[in-house]
Amino acid sequence: MNPTWPQYPLIVPNAGSFLFRGDKVGCLLVHGYTSSAEEMLPLGEFLAKQGYPVLGIRLAGHGTHPVDLSRVRYVDWLNSIRDGHFLLKGMVDKVVLIGQSLGAMLLLICTPEISPAATIAISTPYIKFTLGRKIVNRFTSTFFPLVPKWHLRKKKINDIRREGNYPAYPLVATRSILELEKVQGSLENTLGDIRTPILLIQSHKDLTEESLAEITTRLTNTKYESIWHEKLDHSLVLDNQRQLVFDEINQYIRKIAKKGGVS
Amino acid sequence: MRESYLLPTAEPFFLPGGKTGVLLIHGFTGTPKEMRWMGEYLNKKGLTVLGVRLFGHASRPEDMLRARWWDWVASLEDGLNMLKGCTSDQSVAGLSMGGILSLIAAAHYPVKCAIAISTPYALPPDPRLKFLKIFQFFYPRVPKGESDFHNKDAEKDHVDYPYFPTRSILQLQALLQEMTRGLASIKIPVLLIQSHADHGIPAESMNRIYEELGTKQKETLWVEDSGHVIVREPEREKAFKATFDFISRCTGK
Numbered sequence: 001m002n003p004t005w006p007q008y009p010l011i012v013p014n015a016g017s018f019l020f021r022g023d024k025v026g027c028l029l030v031h032g033y034t035s036s037a038e039e040m041l042p043l044g045e046f047l048a049k050q051g052y053p054v055l056g057i058r059l060a061g062h063g064t065h066p067v068d069l070s071r072v073r074y075v076d077w078l079n080s081i082r083d084g085h086f087l088l089k090g091m092v093d094k095v096v097l098i099g100q101s102l103g104a105m106l107l108l109i110c111t112p113e114i115s116p117a118a119t120i121a122i123s124t125p126y127i128k129f130t131l132g133r134k135i136v137n138r139f140t141s142t143f144f145p146l147v148p149k150w151h152l153r154k155k156k157i158n159d160i161r162r163e164g165n166y167p168a169y170p171l172v173a174t175r176s177i178l179e180l181e182k183v184q185g186s187l188e189n190t191l192g193d194i195r196t197p198i199l200l201i202q203s204h205k206d207l208t209e210e211s212l213a214e215i216t217t218r219l220t221n222t223k224y225e226s227i228w229h230e231k232l233d234h235s236l237v238l239d240n241q242r243q244l245v246f247d248e249i250n251q252y253i254r255k256i257a258k259k260g261g262v263s
Numbered sequence: 264m265r266e267s268y269l270l271p272t273a274e275p276f277f278l279p280g281g282k283t284g285v286l287l288i289h290g291f292t293g294t295p296k297e298m299r300w301m302g303e304y305l306n307k308k309g310l311t312v313l314g315v316r317l318f319g320h321a322s323r324p325e326d327m328l329r330a331r332w333w334d335w336v337a338s339l340e341d342g343l344n345m346l347k348g349c350t351s352d353q354s355v356a357g358l359s360m361g362g363i364l365s366l367i368a369a370a371h372y373p374v375k376c377a378i379a380i381s382t383p384y385a386l387p388p389d390p391r392l393k394f395l396k397i398f399q400f401f402y403p404r405v406p407k408g409e410s411d412f413h414n415k416d417a418e419k420d421h422v423d424y425p426y427f428p429t430r431s432i433l434q435l436q437a438l439l440q441e442m443t444r445g446l447a448s449i450k451i452p453v454l455l456i457q458s459h460a461d462h463g464i465p466a467e468s469m470n471r472i473y474e475e476l477g478t479k480q481k482e483t484l485w486v487e488d489s490g491h492v493i494v495r496e497p498e499r500e501k502a503f504k505a506t507f508d509f510i511s512r513c514t515g516k
Contacts, residue, residue, distance in 0.1 A: 006441075008371035010333055020327045020346035021279065055345070060318060064337055071329050075322070082268070083275050083316050087345070090277030113268075 012161050014038045015063030018056045018224075019087070020048035025117055026092035026255050028084050029056040030103030032123075032235065033180065036063035038167035039100060043237045046246045052253070053091045057084035059103070061176070062169075065161055066146055070173035074182045077102075081110050087159060096253050102183065104173075108215075110188050112193040118256045120199045121248055122236050123206055126214040127184050134181065141174040166238070191218035198224040199252050201233040201245060211213055225252075268322065272296055273422040275316040277345075278306035281516050283501050284350030286342045286368075287314040288361030290381075290492075292407075292424040294321040299359055301494045304503040310510070315342035317360075319431075321342050324404075324424040325433050332438040339364045344472065345370055354510050356380070358494055359463070360435060363442045366472070369453060370445030376452040376513035381491050383464040384443070384471040386436055395436070401427040411462040411490030412450060414497050421495065441446055446472065452480035453511045456502050463491035 009016075015036035027047050029040035037058040044054045059080045061072035088095055097119045099107035104121035111119045129137075140147065148157060152170050163170040198219060202212060216224055227248055231240040239245075273294030285305055289297035295314040302312040317338045319330035339355075346353045354375045356363040362382030369377035386392055405427040412418035453476055457469040473483055484505050489496035494503075 004335055010337050013345070016344035017341040019277075019348045021349045041354075058341055062333075065332075068334070068337075071331070073326075073329065075326065076318070076329070077327075079316075079322055086269070086274040087277040087313065091279055120282055126419060236361075 008203075011058065012036065012038075014041060015058065015167060017058045017084070018044055018054070020044065020054045021091065022048060022050045022051045022053035024050075025253060026053045026055070026088045026095040027253070028081070028088055028097050029054065030097070030099040031056070031059065031062070032101030032103050032109055034062065034066075034069065034172060035100075035168040035235075037181060038063070038239060039235060040098075040103075043098070043246060043249070044244065047250070050250055052086065055084050055088045057081060059106075059154050066169040066171045066173050067136040069169065070145055072176065072179070074179040074186070077106055077179075077183075078110060081106055085110075085114055096120065096225050096256065098122070102180070102234065105183050105187050108194065108198075109183070109190050111196060112190060115196055118197045118199060118252070119194070120201065120252065122201045122245070123234050124200060124202065124212075124215060125207065126187075126211045128166065129181050129184060137174070137177045139183065141178055144174055146171045147174055170218070181227065188218070191215060192220050194219060194222050195223060197256060198222060200224060200226040201229070201236060201248060202226070203229040203234070203236060204233040205231055265444065267363050269274055269316070270321045270422050271424070273321040274421075276302060276312075276314040278302055278312040279349070280306050280311040281309045282311070282351040283309070283510065284311040284313065284346040284353045285510060286339070286346055286353060286355045287312060288339060288342070288355065288357030288364050289314070289317065289320065290357075290359030290361050291431070292320070292324075292327070292427055293358070293360075294422050294499075296422050296493055297492055298361070300499060301356070301503055301506070304500075305507055305510075307499070308507050311346065311507065313342050313346050315339065321422075324426065324428055327428050328422065330431060330434060331362065332434040335364060335438065336367060340372070343368065343374070347433035352514055354378070354513065356506055358381075358492065359383070360438065363438055365443055366449065366453070367438075369449045370449055374451065374508060376454070377449075378454045378456065378509060379472070380456040380493050380502065381458065381464060382455065382462055383439065383467060383470060384468040385439060385465065386467055392436070395429060395433050399433065403429050405429050405432060408462070411460065412492065413460070413488055413490050414476060414495060417492075417495040421492070425503070446475040447477040449477045451478060452482075452509070452513045453478055454482045454484065456484045456486065456505065458486045458491070458493055458496075460487065460489060486503045
């Protein structure tokens, strides 16, 4: 064990859960895979300024050390979201769920259980795990527990807890990819149970229309809207042009709130 | 599809109030429900209260097997981070393992004061403790001893795990070591509460912690008609009042 460990705070600065008060419909924000609550912080601050109570949750295993991510299972992620929902319920009755990438997948899974005013899924992947890929995943998770992210493979990793100026681990804990497989399976099973409105926001640079269609064709019991951007990166909420996305989210929540009769 | 869920009524809670925030932390294999009455009392007095759920708790006992002691510290940090966004100062109060975490928070985070209730200084003397690392494979579950509840109604609707996962006891042990390492460096006011009728922790726990605390502002409160879970016992109001008065004094309000 590293003699200087543990270093307090254990959670990387800003990467932890955040909570802002407000008096309108509540917003639960969930970040993406290997990232941390910091990813959703700019959106959270924007929404709080509009008067919404905001809670950005840190998913279990994120924002501390990549090794922690290899230990968590996908039910821990779902429980993190449930935590956030119950805490937010202390302030408001109605909530809107807003998730990015893995966060969006997890929120869609939780949507039938929470029955929110709406779910906003940003950059939601629909990952096809083929048999070959599943075998490779099991191989790497057994023999290579931590693998540098592909775009960082040639760079020297200075801080194992944070990827330079992007709020995420520079490495992937390969065991957690097996949990992504389970999330994907669970997502396929739950999409048909969703009865509350859905807004899908994504960028052509990141996702294909076919990938999104996999999701929308399964949303058989609810109405959905989808917004496409052209040049934004996968992490829409951190992109330089994120204000576009923020405004769309704000407008959508207002519309939902008006319709649902909640202020 | 519900493969797992949080135990009903045992979910984490947030009770918005004034600018003074207090984080409530439950005990080992316990749930935020234990702290709820305390939370409601403090909230009625005008505090903002957040009852956090520790990693692996309030769902299924097997979820706890994955927890390492620093996951519980991270849960505590999450709670403090959330309170920071909506209050001007934060205090921590915890029961049993929550008390251990409160003292860790007192040593390492900018909190105003800490209240540790029924907090052990060490695990009860048991010769088997030395062999836990091996025992965990043969005896994955340690049964809970007879309850020491004085309030039988509270005992009926108490929600917790039915046994101690052996592996988690090792983590509790490590957490205790982390607490004792930090005791001398604590500089903020600390209130310790313990019951004479507590069967769960060694009787001298409070005195040992009191002696090792680095702070000069340290107070103790003994209660009589309570078991380990003081916050759900007949004398809870006494502990709640002492907690509220202590927080008010420390935050200067």
